[in-house]
Amino acid sequence: MFEQWHTLDTMTAAFQASLLDLDAELGLGPLDGAVHRTHLAHGAWIDLGQGWLSGADALFERLAERVPWRAERRRMYDKVVEVPRLLKFYDEGETLPDPVLAEARRALDAYYGPELGEPFRTAGLCFYRDGRDSVAWHGDTIGRGSTEDTMVAIISVGSPRSLLLRPRGGGPSIRRDLGHGDLIVMGGSCQRTWEHAVPKTTRPAGPRISIQFRPRGVR
Template structure:
């Protein structure tokens, strides 16, 4: 797969990607109704090397889904690694362990799976949604997202009719080049998020979503 993207000024493609610390470097953003976001910029150093390894080494596929009365292509490439799967890169194994160490492995909220999305251009996107693992339960959960490659904006907004304080503003987080964001508390039930299409010139981005496994 041909890859063309603007690398970070701080990255060395010949150096191995590494994880920086979490702890006090994580910024907590408190939302309404028990939802919160944790942000850690530049968690993965030399992340452009990780982007290239994932772009080339992951078994990407183009999914389709039913929408109204027709089947449409999902505007991004995807790959998924379930519990017990061999992750496509050792850095992802280390990231999962570091996240579980940081958040203390609360019951039912241990990160186990990794879902990957490849946004090739500004036309690739994901619509407003709350992750299914959070929408089908009535308890808090966490979803951790690591972004490598070019920056794309993750938009987060309150769900209509959910919040006692009324409609809230849309928050926008440009994420890429090793940034980490964790959505926790009631976030998947009371907020929704999206990667919206953009006409601005942008390079490719890969996001890795670490999730727990909830019993159905």
């Protein structure tokens, strides 16, 4: 894997704030009674909390400017290709780039800890600059996610993008459009029996940042 530092310059120029979020104070809503679970096949499930993070557009602007984003290049067969998104990973013990992310992780631990049996430890951030940025079908199966039930909690800020889920091996997909402070939690066997993706789109798409909280040993 090859990495390089990346400066944003005018990358957020196309971002359009939500009219519902313009004057909202940055903060977290409740989880109890506000997230809605959908049971999938093979013991997988997803929880969705729309607009869980209020004032999310302000957080998007802060993260876009302050996070030391990296543009990565990876070897694919006989070529080295650019990863179609910017990345930053915060390992255990590293200070998160905004206090509200630490607050969000504590809230997720308090709500999901009894079911998960452990806290969320790491945070991975992805910057989707426009519709050309994407992530291919995959599950978070590096580490324990390949053999154990686990959870991955994702907060989306910025313009909505489609997150697709499908059974591993193929099948009809499920679509959720996420942005402006939405929360999705993938749990149960989801990482090993289902796959998820953010596909490229030719439709106008503003920038989006996703923040993924994971337990120890799950990537």
